[in-house]
Amino acid sequence: MIRDITIGQYYQTKSVIHRLDPRVKLLGTLLFIIALFTYNNPVGYIIGIIFLCTVIKLSHVPFKFITKGLKGIILILCFTVLINLFLTPGTPIIAFWKITITYEGLAVAFSMILRLTMLIMGSSIVTLTTTPNNLTDGLEKGMGFMKIFRVPVGDVAMMMSIALRFIPILLEETDRIMKAQLARGADFESGNIVKKAKALVPVLVPLFVSAFRRAGDLAMAMEARCYRGGDGRTKMKPLVYKKRDAIAYIILFTFVIVSIWLGRWSVITDFFRSIYMNLFGCPL
Amino acid sequence: MPLILDHVCQIYNADTETPVKALDDVNLVIPEGQFIGVIGHTGSGKSTLIQHMNGLILPTSGSVYFNGRDITDKDFDKKELRKHVGLVFQYPEHQLFETDVFEDVCFGPKNMGMSKKETELAAFEALRKVSFPEDLYYASVFELSGGQKRRAAIAGVLAMKPDFLILDEPTAGLDPVGRCEILDMVSELHRSAGITIILVSHSMEDVAMYVERVIVMDKGRVAYDDVPREVFSHSEELEQMGLAIPEPAKITRELLKRGFDVDPGVLTSSEAADSIYKALTKNR
Amino acid sequence: MSMDIVKTDNLVFEYIRRDDEGNPVDVTTALDHVNIDVKQGEFVGILGHNGSGKSTFAKHLNAILYPTDGTVIVNGMNTTDDDKLWDVRSSAGMVFQNPDNQIIGQVVEEDVGFGPENLGVPTKEIWSRVEESLRAVGMLEYRLKSPSRLSGGQKQRVSIAGVLAMHPKCIILDEPTAMLDPSGRKEVVRAIRGLNDVEKMTVILITHYMDEVVHADRIFVMDKGKVVMQGTPKEIFSDVPALKALRLDVPGPTRIAWELKQKGIPLPDGILTCEELVREIEKCR
Numbered sequence: 097m098i099r100d101i102t103i104g105q106y107y108q109t110k111s112v113i114h115r116l117d118p119r120v121k122l123l124g125t126l127l128f129i130i131a132l133f134t135y136n137n138p139v140g141y142i143i144g145i146i147f148l149c150t151v152i153k154l155s156h157v158p159f160k161f162i163t164k165g166l167k168g169i170i171l172i173l174c175f176t177v178l179i180n181l182f183l184t185p186g187t188p189i190i191a192f193w194k195i196t197i198t199y200e201g202l203a204v205a206f207s208m209i210l211r212l213t214m215l216i217m218g219s220s221i222v223t224l225t226t227t228p229n230n231l232t233d234g235l236e237k238g239m240g241f242m243k244i245f246r247v248p249v250g251d252v253a254m255m256m257s258i259a260l261r262f263i264p265i266l267l268e269e270t271d272r273i274m275k276a277q278l279a280r281g282a283d284f285e286s287g288n289i290v291k292k293a294k295a296l297v298p299v300l301v302p303l304f305v306s307a308f309r310r311a312g313d314l315a316m317a318m319e320a321r322c323y324r325g326g327d328g329r330t331k332m333k334p335l336v337y338k339k340r341d342a343i344a345y346i347i348l349f350t351f352v353i354v355s356i357w358l359g360r361w362s363v364i365t366d367f368f369r370s371i372y373m374n375l376f377g378c379p380l
Numbered sequence: 381m382p383l384i385l386d387h388v389c390q391i392y393n394a395d396t397e398t399p400v401k402a403l404d405d406v407n408l409v410i411p412e413g414q415f416i417g418v419i420g421h422t423g424s425g426k427s428t429l430i431q432h433m434n435g436l437i438l439p440t441s442g443s444v445y446f447n448g449r450d451i452t453d454k455d456f457d458k459k460e461l462r463k464h465v466g467l468v469f470q471y472p473e474h475q476l477f478e479t480d481v482f483e484d485v486c487f488g489p490k491n492m493g494m495s496k497k498e499t500e501l502a503a504f505e506a507l508r509k510v511s512f513p514e515d516l517y518y519a520s521v522f523e524l525s526g527g528q529k530r531r532a533a534i535a536g537v538l539a540m541k542p543d544f545l546i547l548d549e550p551t552a553g554l555d556p557v558g559r560c561e562i563l564d565m566v567s568e569l570h571r572s573a574g575i576t577i578i579l580v581s582h583s584m585e586d587v588a589m590y591v592e593r594v595i596v597m598d599k600g601r602v603a604y605d606d607v608p609r610e611v612f613s614h615s616e617e618l619e620q621m622g623l624a625i626p627e628p629a630k631i632t633r634e635l636l637k638r639g640f641d642v643d644p645g646v647l648t649s650s651e652a653a654d655s656i657y658k659a660l661t662k663n664r
Numbered sequence: 665m666s667m668d669i670v671k672t673d674n675l676v677f678e679y680i681r682r683d684d685e686g687n688p689v690d691v692t693t694a695l696d697h698v699n700i701d702v703k704q705g706e707f708v709g710i711l712g713h714n715g716s717g718k719s720t721f722a723k724h725l726n727a728i729l730y731p732t733d734g735t736v737i738v739n740g741m742n743t744t745d746d747d748k749l750w751d752v753r754s755s756a757g758m759v760f761q762n763p764d765n766q767i768i769g770q771v772v773e774e775d776v777g778f779g780p781e782n783l784g785v786p787t788k789e790i791w792s793r794v795e796e797s798l799r800a801v802g803m804l805e806y807r808l809k810s811p812s813r814l815s816g817g818q819k820q821r822v823s824i825a826g827v828l829a830m831h832p833k834c835i836i837l838d839e840p841t842a843m844l845d846p847s848g849r850k851e852v853v854r855a856i857r858g859l860n861d862v863e864k865m866t867v868i869l870i871t872h873y874m875d876e877v878v879h880a881d882r883i884f885v886m887d888k889g890k891v892v893m894q895g896t897p898k899e900i901f902s903d904v905p906a907l908k909a910l911r912l913d914v915p916g917p918t919r920i921a922w923e924l925k926q927k928g929i930p931l932p933d934g935i936l937t938c939e940e941l942v943r944e945i946e947k948c949r
Contacts, residue, residue: 229770261770264812275436276475279467280536281459281491298487301477313765320726320758321768321826322750322782332777332790422815422845526714553842555713555872556913582845585916622847627916627938634942640949649916653923660929660948 107224113155114225117341118234120348121222127352128218131359132211140359141210147351148214148221157224165220166213173212180205228260236326237335250326258314266307273302381447383410383433383465383544388442390428390600402428403439404600410578412543415570417587417608418580420597421622426580427470429597430546433578434458434465463492466542470549472533476521481512481532484521488540499539506539507532509573510565527558531565538569545569546578551586563590585626588612588647596621609645628652635659669834669866670702670725670756674734677720677889694720696889697734702834702868707860709877709897710870712886713911718870721886722838725868726758739833754783757827759837763819763844772814772822773798773807779830790829797828800863801855817848821855828859834866835859841873849873874901875915878936885910898934917941 113121128144135141152162166173186200223231236253243249274284277298284295390403402425410416410433420426431437432444435451435458444451446461469475478484485503494502507517510531516524524532534550547566551559563579567590570577581587587594587608594611596604598621604611612618615625615633624630628649632642641662643655677695680688694717702708712718723729724736727743739755741748757779760766769775773794780790798804801821811819820840827835837856841849853876859865869877877883883900885893887910893900901907904914904922914922921935921944929948935941 227770229774257770258768261768265764272469273475275431276467276469276472277487278436279434279462279469280475280488281462281540282487283459283491298475298477302475305477306474310762310765313760313762314768316728317758317760317766318768320728320753320760321779321830322753323778324750324782328784329781330784330787330790332774332781332787332794334787421847555911557713557911624846628920631917631920631938631941634938635945638942638946640945649919650923653920653927656920656945657924657927657929660924660945 105223106227107157107161109156111154111156111225112340113151113221115340116225116344117335117337118222118226118230119238119335119337120341120344121226122231122234122238124344124348125219125222127348129215131352131355132214132218134356135207135359137359140355141207143351143355143358144214147355148218151221152217155221155225157221161224162217162220165216169212169216173209176208176212177205180208229257232257232260233331233333233335248326250329254323254326262307262310265310266303269306270299270303273299273306381543382412384408384445385410385429385432386443386445388432388439388444390425390432390437391440394440401600403432405442406600406602408595408602408605410544410576412576413574414593415567415577415591416579416593416595417591418578418595418597419582419584419587419623421582424597424621425600426597427548428600430467430548430578430580433544433546434462434467436467459492463540464542465544465546466537466540468534468537468545468547468550470552472536472550473521473526473529476529476533476536478521480518480520481524482507482517484532485536485539488536492540502539502541503535506535509538509569510535527554527561530554530562534562534565542575544576544578546580548580549582550579551581551583559586566590582623584612584618584623588626588629596623608647612647613645632656667704668701668737669704669706669739670700670868671737672698672700672721672724672734673737674699675721675724675731675736676733677717677724677729678732694889695724695731698886698889698891700884700891702866704833704866705860705864706882707857707867707869707880709880709883710868710886711872711874711877711883711900711912712870713872716886717889718886719838720889722758722836722868722870725756725836727752728758750783754779754830755833757830757832757835759820759823759827759835759840761839761842763816763823766823767811767819767826770810771807772803772809772811775811775822776807776825776829779826783830793829793831794825797825798822800828800859801825802858815848816844817851820844820848820852824852824855824859828863828865834868836868836870838870839872840869841871841876849876872912874907874913874918878915885912887911897936900934901936902933 132144135144152159181197181201182195184198184201184204186198188196188198189202190197232253236249239249282295282298284292385406385408388403388406392400392402406429418426418429428437432439438452446465449456451458451461476484478487482503485506486499489499489502512528512531512535516528521529521532530550537545550562550566554562563586566577566579569575579587579591591608594604594606594608595602596611596618603621604614612625612629618625626647628646628651629644632646632652632655633644635642635656636644640659642659646652646655675695675698676693679692679694681690683689698721710718710721720729724731724743725738727749730744736743738752741752743752767775768778776794776797777790780793785793795804798807801824803818803821803825806814806818811822814822824835841852844852856867856869857879860867869880871877878897880897883895883897884891885900892910893906901914901918904919907914915936917935917938917940921931921941925931931944931948935944
């Protein structure tokens with residue numbers, strides 16, 4: 097179950113996308129998502145899809161790996177589609193009982209599917225091509241401006257990277273404790289939800305105890321190694337922009353501007369409307 | 381009713397490019413009443429092996445028979461198996477979760493469907509068997525010392541009244557006296573209660589003094605399965621498997637090479653001293 | 665050369681348990697007038713069973729705990745001096761028991777770089793320190809591996825490298841082998857001895873495994889918060905009954921030699937290794 101989540105997983109291979117500075121990738125995702133939600137015509141989506149596919153191709157991550165991440169959001173996807181399909185007012189196509197499906201609903205539902213899948217795929221690409229470490233470094237540096245607002249960006253980044261480091265250890269530990277309790281006759285499978293939840297107490301209590309013990313040990317080890325917050329630290333692997341990052345930024349901004357411009361239906365319709373007006377002297 | 385492992389194989393990650401053969405054609409018969417030591421280097425498959433014995437892991441191929449029945453059968457009651465074959469994991473104190481020791485020891489028998497009275501009786505008996513200090517029966521788990529926690533955890537398995545008791549590294553992390561105390565206690569369980577004991581360890585010295593049969597695991601296979609004397613006579617092979625033979629045996633072996641008439645199969649330092657003394661006085 | 669890196673003067677530490685209102689209910693004396701001094705380049709072993717106070721002692725050397733009474737001087741600095749806190753910590757590096765709970769980085773080399781990063785060492789120098797430290801413990805070829813893929817012994821060697829990279833004056837190892845299997849123990853002990861022999865690093869090894877300190881220059885034995893024995897390994901290990909009374913295990917060869925001596929075989933005191941014992945027995949022939 098836990099293995100199905102591709103978000104946050106790293107896929108090891110060599111590619112241009114892997115080598116890009118994490119800040120480029122993070123900003124890229126952000127802009128991509130913003131762009132997605134501004135589109136209101138197929139042209140925008142088509143450009144978006146072409147862009148996404150190109151990036152996926154360049155990243156050398158198998159397509160199957162990226163779509164795996166979609167499994168987790170299928171439920172959310174269906175839910176949004178249904179809501180939009182049935183609750184958007186407009187010209188009805190089919191109407192039966194209390195339910196009406198409208199043209200507008202259909203269009204909104206369809207664009208929601210596109211947006212959400214592209215959003216998930218786009219962000220999966222970042223995590224699949226960036227090591228967790230690199231990602232936290234990117235966040236730390238990219239969010240550096242937050243320091244003005246007294247946000248301890250360095251500490252938050254440290255917390256994130258420690259959390260990522262301990263996830264596999266704690267998963268292993270959960271497995272071990274579950275087995276130990278199974279050996280004492282615990283039953284995690286039968287019964288209703290309440291019973292199942294109760295059965296987890298013998299797992300969760302030792303897990304928390306152990307997590308706290310580890311946290312204490314780790315804090316001590318970090319202090320012993322002179323960790324005193326993010327200030328005054330130097331970096332073993334500082335982030336430095338390379339030429340390819342500059343090129344990537346240029347491509348990125350071009351894409352965003354062009355796709356938003358073309359993707360706004362009104363821009364195009366207005367354009368054709370004005371030509372029509374000029375040619376025939378009356379509105380379309 | 382013996383425990384039989386018949387051509388048991390266990391392959392992890394079978395569907396990936398890097399399958400791991402954790403167990404490779406293991407055949408064992410474990411009759412009732414024996415005191416067995418299982419030794420092996422970390423990663424030799426010994427932990428995987430013992431988890432097959434009470435159905436926590438099912439073999440990829442091959443069968444495990446308990447009481448004449450195949451435990452992989454769909455209608456086989458694994459809970460019943462776990463009642464008869466108790467498994468104490470490494471660092472078992474990490475599985476304690478109840479507010480006090482006594483409650484925690486009751487967890488196993490309660491799961492086995494014993495009545496309240498039976499459960500409490502079993503818990504008392506188990507705590508007595510591990511010579512847990514009486515004034516701490518109702519103490520919080522957090523007030524106990526390392527050795528006491530371990531005893532409490534072992535009692536938690538013992539309270540289910542198993543016929544087979546498997547202990548994975550029961551002495552890990554304890555100091556020398558703590559180690560001796562636990563091993564003496566286990567030995568006493570075998571002697572007075574007639575429980576079949578399977579003691580897993582990577583320390584030959586722990587095992588040598590107590591057990592009547594040693595199973596050496598190496599790379600998922602049973603490398604040796606014999607009385608300790610015989611097994612330790614393969615000192616070179618054992619060292620290649622990353623296992624050091626007990627120091628007393630190492631010394632008498634060295635002396636034997638240099639022409640002393642000593643017994644190369646000694647297991648304890650007193651035996652070694654006796655043997656060397658005899659050799660020295662005979663020569664005079 | 666004979667400067668004291670670590671010196672404690674009548675060190676006392678008391679754990680005070682308080683009830684809900686904060687009134688003290690119980691006082692446990694974990695360290696009772698401990699006087700231990702360690703000279704530059706020395707390999708000192710501190711032995712004791714679980715609960716003898718040896719780990720509490722270790723935590724004082726790194727200013728994780730402060731003395732209730734008495735003083736701890738590390739590299740000429742008093743550990744209670746707040747201004748010197750980070751200097752104390754960087755001169756007395758600590759390696760702890762649990763290998764999983766002290767590795768911070770997700771790549772071996774990044775973990776080793778963690779200490780120097782905290783000290784504000786320039787990037788270029790961090791790289792050279794990381795390389796030399798990993799080489800010193802024989803882990804250079806694993807520099808790009810994830811720590812979770814390493815064995816316990818390898819993880820502990822990475823932890824040692826992480827401390828080395830901070831260029832400490834001495835390394836304190838608090839039961840670094842307690843959770844390892846025999847081969848892991850061996851490789852860690854070998855790495856520690858290498859540091860002392862080759863790099864001339866001052867080492868304080870705290871353990872309950874006697875055989876790990878047979879090569880030490882001096883040994884302190886602790887019990888109930890007190891130093892009860894001190895001397896060279898030979899001196900310490902020749903008193904087998906005293907060690908047994910302290911719940912400590914004597915190395916196998918020493919035990920056999922002692923038993924033979926009880927039987928009247930004229931062996932010298934303080935035999936520590938198998939080779940030594942075999943040699944001495946041959947002389948008796």
